[in-house]
Amino acid sequence: MVVFYKFFTSVFLAIVYVSLSGALTVPVASKHATHSVRSIGRDVKIEVYHPKSKYNTFGAGIDHPLRKRGASLKESSEVFISSHLGANSRYQSGFAGEVASHAFAHQVINGLIVSNAVSNVAFNADGKVVALGSSFFEPSGKIPSTTLSVSFEDAKNTAEAALDGTYLSEIPSTVEYLAKDNGEVVLVHVLQIRNEEAATWYNALVNAHTNKLESITDYVAHATYRVLPITKQNLLEGFETLVDPANLKASPQGWHSDGSTTTAVTEGNNVVSYKSSTTNTSPATGANLAFEYIQNPTVSPTTATNINAALVNAFYILNAVHDIAYRYGFTEAAFNFHNNNFRKGGRGNDRVLASMQDDFDDNNALFSTPPDGQSGRMRAYFFTFTDPNRDSAFGNDLVVHEMAHGISGRLTGGGTAGCLQTTEAGGMGEGWSDALASWTEKTSAEVPDYVLGQYLMNTPNGFRTRPYSTSSTVNPLTYGSVRNMNKISVKCDWANLLHNVYAALVAEHGWSATSHTDPNQSEGNVVFLHLFLDAMALQPCNPTFLNARDAWLQADVNRYDGANRCLLWRVFASKGLGVNAANYIDNNVIPSDC
Template sequence: MFAFKKLLASTILAVVCASGALAAPWDASAKYATHRVREVTRDLKLETFHPESTYETFGAGIDHPLSKRADAGFEDAAVEFVAEKLSVPADQVSYKSGYEGDAHTVAYVKQHHEGVPFANAVANVAFNKDNKVVAFGSSFVKPSTIAASTPAISVDEAIAKAEAALGGKYNNWPASLEYLAQADGSAALTHVVQIQNEGTGAWYEAFVDAHSGEVLSVTDFVAKASYKVVPIQEEDLTEGFQTLTDPQNTASSPFGWHSDGTTSTTVTAGNNVITYKGSTSGTASQSSSGLNFIYTQNPNQAPTASANLNAAKVNAFYVVNTMHDIWYQYGFTEKAYNFQNNNNGKGGAGNDRVTVSVQDSAGTDNADFSTPADGQSGHMRMFLWDYTNPERDGALENDIVVHENTHGLTNRLTGGGTGRCLQTTEAGGMGEGWSDAMAEWTEHSDSSVPDYVMATYVTNDGAGIRNYPYSTSASTNPLRYSSIKSLNEVHNIGEVWANMLHNVYAALVSAHGYSNTARTDASGTAGNNIFLHLFIDALALQPCNPTFLTARDAWIQADANRYGGANKCILWKAFASRGLGVNAKSYTDDSSVPSGC
C-alpha cells in the first residue's frame, strides 16, 4: 500500500478572509468534485484537494457594479463583480486573464492574501454582448488559518524536495509563490515548481510547503488514456488513406501548416504542431519536391518500418493541424489560449505549439496529452499497440489522436488557460468524455447518428475500448447520471458524460439537420454546427473543476448567449433523458425539465 501524505500546513496564524466565500469542512458527498487520488510514484500517493466551485447562470444577464460606466473594461468589471458578490475586499481580488469572443466575454480572477495569489481559489465571470453578467463561478475560500506570507525555505530547497519526491527534474519554468487551500480549512504557503521525467513522460506542477518543505499537492499536466483488455484478432489495414492537397484552412492557419510566419519547413513541423520520433529532429521530410508527404503504409510490416513510421508522423501532423483549424473557427483562438508558436499579435502567450512524439518508447497500448498553462507547449505521446502481429500504431487511428488532442482544448479553455482546472475526479472524468465526444463529432458524415464505438483499429475488435457503444438507446448504453455512484475512475466516469453528449448531439441534429461544411464554416445553423459552438463556448463559461451539473448549466447558458435560448428545451430534454434533469443532485437521477419544455 502507498502511504498518504498528510496535507497539513505549518507556521500558521489565524486570519479572517472572504466572508462570502466557501468555508471548510466540505461536504463529503462532493468528494468527486473536490478530490482526486494520484499515485505519483511508487512511494508517494497524494489525495489532492480543490475547493468546491459554486456556479450561477443568469440567462439574459444581470448588471455589474460598473454597468453605468461607459469607460469600464471587462477586467475591472469582473474584479468589482466578484468583490461585491462575495463580499471580498478589493485588494484580495485580481484579474488574471480573459478575452472577448463573438458570443461572450470571459474573465478569470484570483483570490489573494497579502499580495500572494491562491492557486486553487479562483473565479470566472462571463458577460454577454449587452455587457450583462451571464455566468459566475467561484472557488474562493474562507480559510480558518493561513500560513505566514514570508517563506521559511528557499525556492532551491523546494525544488530539491520536489525532485526527490516526484522522481524528476525541475524544468526551469519560472517558480511562483502561491497559497494553497487545503481540505482541513487551512491555507498553506507554497513554492510552485514544475517537475518532469523525460523517461516516464511525467509532468507535474508541484506545490511545496514554503515552511516545511513537504510536497502538499500536484497538478498533473498529463491526461492519460486507459483501455480495457479485449480479445484481439489480426486484421490488415486495407483502406482509409487518401491524398489530400492543401487541406489547411488559411482562415485558421494564415501561415499554412509549414511556417510560423518567419521560418518555413519541409518537414512535419509548423506553427501549430511538430510530429517526430525520438527527438524533435526526427520529423518526416517531404517525400518529393513541393511539400509532398506521400508515404504508403504497409500493414504487413512492423509499424517501425521506415514508410510506416513516416505515414504515422504525417497522419498525426494532419490530424492535429486539422483540429487546430476547426477549433479556431469555433473560438479556440490565440486570445483563448490555443496552441501556436507565433500568435501573430492576436493575444495569448505563444511559443506553445503541440509537440507529438509518435511511436514513443515509454509505453504501449496507450496515449496521453500534457497540458501546461498557455505559453508552454502541449505534449502528445502516441504509443504502439501490441495486441496484434504486427503491432498497430495509435497515430494511424484518428479518433485516438483527436481524443488526446481534445485534452488540450478542454484543459486550456476551462479556467482561463491555466491547465489546472480539470483536476478533480469528476472534472477529470468529464475531460475523458469531452475527448470521446469530439472524436465522434469528427467522424459523422450525414444526419444519421448511429451508435459510436471508439478505437476499433488498434484493438482489432468491433467492440472498441469502452464498456458500451455511445447510443441514444438505453438498452444499448444504460449509463445515466446515477451511474457515477458506482464508478471511481475517470475514464469510466467519462463514458457517462460522453454518452450524454452523444444524446445532445443527436437531439440537435434531429432538430436542425447536418452541415457538410461544419468543419470549415462555423457560421452554419445546422445541428452539428450548433453542437460544436456550444461545446466550446461552455468550456469557457464553466467554473474551475466543473461537475456534471455545472457543465450542463454552462451548455444551457452558452445557448442563451449565442442563440438566445432557442435550444434550451432540446438541451434540457437530452440531459434529462440520462438523469441530468432540473432536480438532479448528488448522483441521483432526475428526468424533469423546466416549465414550458
C-alpha cells in the first residue's frame, strides 16, 4: 500500500547563537535528532538545526508512475517525491548499487534549493520504491525575496571573520534557502571556509538579507579517544611483510597509480600519506615498490626511519579500508575517494590526504569529509602518555576509525557530507567508525568484548568508557540511554548495538576468513558489512537511531529478501529499539510474527 503522509507544519527551536553559559530551554534529548551545537570561537557557539526526518521503508516495494516508462533515476525520484510529499524537489545525486538505486534531492522553493531540507529515495531491481527519507517541511511564514540585499563579498567577509578561515574560491558559492526551527526560511549565501592551520573546514550559510551567519556544516569529524578500544591493531603484535595487498577489483591500477601518473612513494589514486606537506611522502626502499622500514619503538617517533614506517603503515591501512568498502558498495558512483574515477561515476580529484605526525594537536586525530569531488583529509597526532610518545599511525584501530568517518559522511546524504550534523547523527557517525574498526580486526568467529585504543592510551580501558559487549552487565547501554547523552556518549551506545548485531549474525550464519576480499559470501560477517553500508545510503539525512534501525531492516529486504528480519528485530529490541520505541524510551517488543 502506498503510504501518503504530510510533513509537520511547524518545527520549533531556532538556529541561534548561544553563549557558553547560556541555558537551553528545551530538554536536550528532544534536540538530538534535529540540533547540534558547534563551537566557532573561544566564547561563542552556534546551534545548528536540521528539520526532523520522516522515514518509511516499503519491504518488497511500492509502484510509482514512471516505473514502466524507462524514466531516469532523476525523473523517477523527482516525480515520486513530488507525489508523496507535495513539494518540489531537485535531484542532487544518485547511483545504482548492487541491489538498489539511490537518489538524493533537495526541497525547492521559488526555484532555489532549501539547504537543510533533503530527501532520499531508493528503488529496488524491479524499479519499485523501497525507502523514502525526507526532511522536507512546510514553511509557516512568508517566504523571503530571492533578491539579494547582501553582496557575496560582504557575506564572505562575515563568514571568514566568524569562522576564522578563508573562502575556498575554487568551490563556487551558491544562493539557497535555509529552514529554521521556528518554521521560517531565510535566504542565504552558501560558501566553504577553511583554516588549514587550525584544521577547521565549514560550509557557511550567511543570511543574504541581514548578513548574519545563520548556520554551518562542519566537515571535520573528530575522534575523541576516551572510548572503547580494539585488540589487534597496534605494533605490539608485530610487523609482517605483505605482498601485493591491493585489491585490483577496487583499485584497478594498484595503490600507486591513478592511470596516468605512477609513483614510488606513499601516494596514489586513493590516498597520499605525508608529514608536514603532501610532497613529504615516504619513498620505496627498493625496486618494485618495496616499502620496508624498520620501526624502532624505543626512540623518538620523529626519527627518519620511524617517520617513514608511520607513513607506510597509514598508507596501507587507509588503502586497505578503501578497498574493503569499495568491494561492499562504496564505489566511485557512491561517492568514494579517488583522483581518477575511471569514468565509473561520481566526482574525482578527491583522494584522501593523510597528514601523519601532525603537530597541530596531540592525543587525538580527525577526518574532514567535504562533498564528493573534494579531498577527504585526515590529521593524526602523537599520544603523549608514554616516553617516547606513541604514533597514531601505529594504532590501526584509530586509522580505520578515521577513514570510516569519510565512508559514513559520504554515503549518508548522497555525497554532500552534510548529513551527520545533529548530536544524534554525529554520535552514530562515531559509532559506525568504532564498529568498522572492530570488524576489520576479527580473525575468528569469536566475538570478545571490544576495546579501542589501548596501545595509544597506554591503558587497558582505551578510548571508551565501556567495552563493546554482548553482556548487558559489561555494557548496559540501550536506546533509552541516549536521552541524557552528549555526542561522545551516543557513539558508544550505537557502536555497542552494532557489536551485538554482528555477534548475532555470526552466530546465525558463521564467519568467513576471506570477508575482506570477497563480499560474495553468506557468512555473518559478510552479511553484516553489506547491511552496514547499504543502510547508510538508505537512511535519511541526519538519521536518528530509529531511522537507522529501519534502514537496516530495509537493507536486509533489499539484499536478502528479509531473511534476517527477525534476528535484527530481536537484537534491536534487546537494546530498547523495539517496534514501539520512541522519544528515547526503551521498548522491547518485536513483531508478532517473530
